[in-house]
Amino acid sequence: MFSQNGLSLDQAPPISVVFRFFLSGSLFGVLTGAFVLYFGSDIFNADSTKALIVTHTLTLGVMLSFMLGALFQMLPVIAGIKLTSPVKKANLVQYPLVLGILSLLSAFYSGEPALFISASLLLGVTILGIASIMLKNLLALPNHSNSSKGMTIALGSLILLTLFALYLTGTLSGFFEGTFYGQIKTAHYSFGLFGWIALLIISISFQVIEMFYVTPPYPDFIGKSLPMRLFGLLLIGLVFGFFFANIWRIVDLFIIVFMLCYALMTLRRLSQRKRPIADATVWLWRLGMVLLVLSMAAMLTTRFYTLPPLNSLNYIFFAGFALSIVFAMFYKIVPFLTWFHLNAQGYFTAPMMHEVIHPKTAMKHLYIHLATLTAFLVSVYYAPVIYLAGSLLILSFGWMLWQIVHAWKLYIHTQKTGEKFEMTMPEVEG
Amino acid sequence: MSISQFMTNEHRECDTHFAAAEQAAANGNWEEAEKAFLTFSNETLTHFKREEDELFPAFETQTGNTQGPTQVMRYEHEQVKGLIRKMAEALEAQDKDAYLSLCESMMILLQQHNMKEEQMLYAMCERLLPPDLKEATLDKMKQVVL
Numbered sequence: 151m152f153s154q155n156g157l158s159l160d161q162a163p164p165i166s167v168v169f170r171f172f173l174s175g176s177l178f179g180v181l182t183g184a185f186v187l188y189f190g191s192d193i194f195n196a197d198s199t200k201a202l203i204v205t206h207t208l209t210l211g212v213m214l215s216f217m218l219g220a221l222f223q224m225l226p227v228i229a230g231i232k233l234t235s236p237v238k239k240a241n242l243v244q245y246p247l248v249l250g251i252l253s254l255l256s257a258f259y260s261g262e263p264a265l266f267i268s269a270s271l272l273l274g275v276t277i278l279g280i281a282s283i284m285l286k287n288l289l290a291l292p293n294h295s296n297s298s299k300g301m302t303i304a305l306g307s308l309i310l311l312t313l314f315a316l317y318l319t320g321t322l323s324g325f326f327e328g329t330f331y332g333q334i335k336t337a338h339y340s341f342g343l344f345g346w347i348a349l350l351i352i353s354i355s356f357q358v359i360e361m362f363y364v365t366p367p368y369p370d371f372i373g374k375s376l377p378m379r380l381f382g383l384l385l386i387g388l389v390f391g392f393f394f395a396n397i398w399r400i401v402d403l404f405i406i407v408f409m410l411c412y413a414l415m416t417l418r419r420l421s422q423r424k425r426p427i428a429d430a431t432v433w434l435w436r437l438g439m440v441l442l443v444l445s446m447a448a449m450l451t452t453r454f455y456t457l458p459p460l461n462s463l464n465y466i467f468f469a470g471f472a473l474s475i476v477f478a479m480f481y482k483i484v485p486f487l488t489w490f491h492l493n494a495q496g497y498f499t500a501p502m503m504h505e506v507i508h509p510k511t512a513m514k515h516l517y518i519h520l521a522t523l524t525a526f527l528v529s530v531y532y533a534p535v536i537y538l539a540g541s542l543l544i545l546s547f548g549w550m551l552w553q554i555v556h557a558w559k560l561y562i563h564t565q566k567t568g569e570k571f572e573m574t575m576p577e578v579e580g
Numbered sequence: 581m582s583i584s585q586f587m588t589n590e591h592r593e594c595d596t597h598f599a600a601a602e603q604a605a606a607n608g609n610w611e612e613a614e615k616a617f618l619t620f621s622n623e624t625l626t627h628f629k630r631e632e633d634e635l636f637p638a639f640e641t642q643t644g645n646t647q648g649p650t651q652v653m654r655y656e657h658e659q660v661k662g663l664i665r666k667m668a669e670a671l672e673a674q675d676k677d678a679y680l681s682l683c684e685s686m687m688i689l690l691q692q693h694n695m696k697e698e699q700m701l702y703a704m705c706e707r708l709l710p711p712d713l714k715e716a717t718l719d720k721m722k723q724v725v726l
Contacts (some may be wrong), residue, residue, distance in 0.1 A: 505681070
């Protein structure tokens, strides 16, 4: 964190590193909407290829892109880690990642073994490579915060779930017999949903809820213990799942309790914040937490009753939870980084955060997001509404796409035309 | 009370005044906003002075390192001071949008800075400074005035 010549500017990666991941994440979001329009309500049939395609466009294309962008930005701040040559690393990750995702989606659609092989190679090498580098840096930290500890465990989960995925694609392409296909598939999505997506959000929130909204810290039973316990539970499910498939029913119950504790505590912390102004990001965090509670309630209910719509509702609630938090982070990160980099480069005319993205613009996105969620929920009961839901999803990510392009144009414009204060400090490249 | 506790408490107090000023400005109560902002800026600048005049030199003498963490913190103090000036201008002009926008930047900048101090620098001071020097530094810091 504090290298010999290290000034705070040096710790932040160039703005383009973060923006490129947000850009590809938004484009995959638009693609998800297009798939929804193309496949219709079939996406709710969990065993269908169509559901697989939409799920992986969302988790790999959207979530992983945004999460990698956020990690590149946040590791220096939260964990004091500075990744060397971030632009080079970002390029080496992004291009194979995009190709790998497209290859995997085509493989799901066609069932072609060669496509599964290329997807496995591209995604396996890229995800395992960058996750290991980040994990290695995190493990070398002398002082760990709750946040950095949680991120370490989340990255560990990402590595495991990728290895499971390689077994699954290896089976689908004929490399393995697939004796443990069912067990590994359960482990893959459990580690993916809870060990990676939820845990990364939880770890980030340990820091940002307190930092952005000025709240008391999370209590120790959540801040200190939850990430490790959650990971431990997943490991129990993984190991014992080979002998008793029912172990996941018990593991899931504990996961539900953990997630509920976290979501309710976050809602409480948000109500205790010292900054009373409620902008779109506060509402997005609240919405995300409410959706997580609903998702867990749906998951719990499916343990006792067999109601087909519950699985679809759970799918929408959980995806809505993760996307709400991604949007909340986006509307803080993009304006702050644009202002921060230009200001640190000495531009008098650096646009203020509200000039990059106005709070009203973020609020409009919140309404679009709410309308999208409502349309998806209605479509579970009245199928034709799925086309409205798909269109709204495209609008939602199109909205984000426009914000990134706008911020980037403003950044370049200021660099080209802005008056500059002569700094003695080193500059960062865009 | 340790150096870390004392300085961390000051961070939290500054946050409270900052939030009060922000809320007052959002409500259009400029008199109240000005009062709270003045307290926030005075307390923040006094806090910086305590660090720059007493804590950082003690750390630098003890470790022999003047180019490391303290240098980063000094640079960030300058960034915060620049923002305080801009916020004062927006407050004077009663420009609500500009003030609230600057508040956003200030809050993220300041919290990142505080986090580094609390998790790294103060922890390093607690570990590296001998007990006598810690006590003396804390006493001297308490006497610093703007």
